[in-house]
Every structure is written in structure tokens, then in C-alpha cells.
Amino acid sequence: MFNFFKKTLGRVKKSTGGFFRSLIPVSIDENSIKNVENIFYSADFGIEITAEIIGEMRTELKKNKEMRREDVVSVASKILEKNLNGAEASLEIPENSTQVICLVGANGSGKTTTAAKLAYFYEKLGKKTLLGSCDTFRAAADEQLRTWGKNLSIDVVASKHGADPAAVAFDAYKAAVARGKNVVILDTAGRLHVKSSLMGELQKILRILKKANNDITPNVWLVADATIGTNTIESTETFHSEIGLTGIVLAKLDGTSAGGALVGVYKKLHIPIYFIGTGETPESLEKFSATKYIDGLFASHT
Numbered sequence: 154m155f156n157f158f159k160k161t162l163g164r165v166k167k168s169t170g171g172f173f174r175s176l177i178p179v180s181i182d183e184n185s186i187k188n189v190e191n192i193f194y195s196a197d198f199g200i201e202i203t204a205e206i207i208g209e210m211r212t213e214l215k216k217n218k219e220m221r222r223e224d225v226v227s228v229a230s231k232i233l234e235k236n237l238n239g240a241e242a243s244l245e246i247p248e249n250s251t252q253v254i255c256l257v258g259a260n261g262s263g264k265t266t267t268a269a270k271l272a273y274f275y276e277k278l279g280k281k282t283l284l285g286s287c288d289t290f291r292a293a294a295d296e297q298l299r300t301w302g303k304n305l306s307i308d309v310v311a312s313k314h315g316a317d318p319a320a321v322a323f324d325a326y327k328a329a330v331a332r333g334k335n336v337v338i339l340d341t342a343g344r345l346h347v348k349s350s351l352m353g354e355l356q357k358i359l360r361i362l363k364k365a366n367n368d369i370t371p372n373v374w375l376v377a378d379a380t381i382g383t384n385t386i387e388s389t390e391t392f393h394s395e396i397g398l399t400g401i402v403l404a405k406l407d408g409t410s411a412g413g414a415l416v417g418v419y420k421k422l423h424i425p426i427y428f429i430g431t432g433e434t435p436e437s438l439e440k441f442s443a444t445k446y447i448d449g450l451f452a453s454h455t
């Protein structure tokens with residue numbers, strides 16, 4: 154993130170929406186286009202998406218010498234919409250089935266909180282859920298999930314600190330089937346994408362789940378931190394090539410981050426985006442909507 158954006162963000166503690174819009178100058182010509190380029194680049198949209206927006210703006214500016222903020226919003230919205238086409242996804246939960254969602258991601262990205270929010274989300278839809286604590290690495294991890302389970306009245310299967318995460322995944326899946334649960338959500342330990350041994354641990358979890366039931370196709374969702382920026386593309390790519398991601402949840406979109414990296418990630422990898430996280434409470438999880446995301450980004454201050 155450029156210092157400019159960081160500094161300005163620091164000054165104005167507002168939601169991303171109206172604030173991001175207010176960064177765009179009210180009037181733009183050939184000379185101030187660089188300004189707009191910096192704004193989009195600094196919001197983590199990445200080189201390619203930013204270049205697309207700027208390219209389109211240059212074409213417009215050839216026709217008319219001046220663009221208004223509204224015109225930039227309109228051009229950028231169309232480009233973001235095009236690049237997010239097909240990104241929205243929804244989990245199918247057929248009757249009498251037990252779906253598995255395995256959450257993976259970097260340290261502190263929001264996996265455990267998202268696991269709890271997802272359980273709450275599906276319970277509200279009338280589905281029966283179970284949480285599995287496969288983070289046996291961090292001593293307090295299962296306690297964190299147990300607390301969520303207790304507060305939300307959702308079953309939790311956990312194990313001792315240091316236990317094999319794959320064994321917990323197996324037990325959680327079996328317990329979910331035995332108890333007639335519709336969705337089992339597995340929380341895993343945070344890991345750096347460059348650590349191949351830790352990627353091996355995730356591969357083992359997925360192998361063991363296949364042993365528990367060869368017919369299941371686990372959903373493997375990356376919980377990405379919206380505040381991290383463009384290196385999300387690189388880490389998502391590695392997670393994807395190592396374990397085959399089937400979905401993305403973008404956590405922490407409630408802060409000042411524009412979550413622009415999401416667009417670059419989807420453009421490159423075409424991994425569906427299921428949810429966005431918008432806070433720390435159980436309710437603060439929304440199904441991803443491209444239109445809502447774009448509208449929120451460019452919303453006016455109220």
C-alpha cells in the first residue's frame with residue numbers, strides 16, 4: 154500500500170465506501186490521470202486492473218477533455234463488474250447430506266472467527282452444523298472455537314494440543330454424519346503458504362476426509378484478510394496449487410481496506426468468492442455480491 158493511501162486512511166477513520174469515492178478528484182484531465190492511477194493501485198487493485206481502468210479513462214478523455222468523478226466511478230465499476238463476472242458462489246446443501254467446509258489461510262486471517270460465523274449463518278438457514286477444531290498447533294485455538302460453540306449452541310469436536318489435525322478432521326466428519334449434521338466446518342491452523350510441510354498437513358486432512366467417505370468433495374475455502382493487499386494474489390496462488398482451493402472468503406472488509414486484491418485474485422485464478430466478513434460478531438458475514446461490493450466501494454458519504 155502506498156504511503157499516501159495509508160496516511161490518508163489514517164486521518165479519516167470511515168468505512169471504505171464513501172471514503173474511497175472521495176479520494177477520486179471531482180474533475181480529471183490528462184494531467185491528473187496519474188492521480189487516479191495511484192488511488193486504484195494503492196487500494197490493491199493491482200497493476201492489471203488499474204491499467205484497465207486507466208486505459209479506458211484515456212479513451213474517454215480522448216473524446217472529451219474532462220472527466221467528472223461520476224464518470225470515473227462509472228468506468229471503474231464496469232471494469233470491476235466485468236472482472237468479477239461469475240465470482241459469486243453459493244454452497245449447495247442437498248437433503249440428508251453432510252457437506253464439509255475446510256477453512257485454510259495465513260496466520261490471523263480470520264479463520265476461526267469465520268468458522269463460527271459460517272456455522273451461525275447455516276444454522277439460521279435451518280441447517281445443522283458442527284465445528285471441528287483442526288488447529289491443534291496453537292494451544293488456545295480449540296478453546297477459542299469451543300467458546301464460539303458454547304455461545305452459539307453449536308457442537309464442537311476438538312482434540313488435545315499437538316494431536317494430528319487430520320485425525321480431528323476424521324472424527325469431526327464422522328461425528329457430524331452420526332449426528333445428522335448438514336455442514337461440518339473445519340478450522341485449521343494458520344500457515345505461511347511458503348512452508349511446504351504445513352501444506353502437506355492440509356493435504357493429509359483432505360486425504361483422510363476421502364478415507365472417511367470417498368464420495369465427499371470437501372469445500373476448501375481460503376480465508377483471506379482484506380487488509381493484506383496485493384501479495385494475497387501470490388499466497389492464494391500457492392494455496393491453490395498445493396491443495397486446490399474451491400472458494401474464498403474475504404474477511405475484514407469492514408475496515409478501511411477496499412479489498413481491491415480480491416478482484417485481481419479472481420481475475421487470475423477464477424476461484425469463486427462465497428462470503429465477505431464485515432466484523433467480529435457472528436452476524437457479520439455476508440454472501441458475496443459483486444454489485445454490492447462495487448456499490449459499497451463507490452458509495453457516497455452520508
Ligand SMILES: Nc1nc2c(ncn2[C@@H]2O[C@H](COP(=O)(O)OP(=O)(O)OP(=O)(O)O)[C@@H](O)[C@H]2O)c(=O)[nH]1
Pocket residue numbers: 258259260261262263264265266267288291294341342343344404405406407408429430431432433437
Ligand atoms: N474487523 C474484523 N475483524 C475480524 C474479522 N474476522 C476476524 N477478525 C478478527 O481478526 C482477529 C483474528 O481472527 P481469528 O479468527 O482468530 O484468525 P485466525 O485466522 O483463526 O488466526 P490463527 O488461527 O492464529 O491463524 C481476531 O481479533 C478477530 O476478531 C472481520 O471480518 N472483521
Ligand SMILES: [Mg+2]
Pocket residue numbers: 264265266288294340341342343
Ligand atoms: Mg484460528
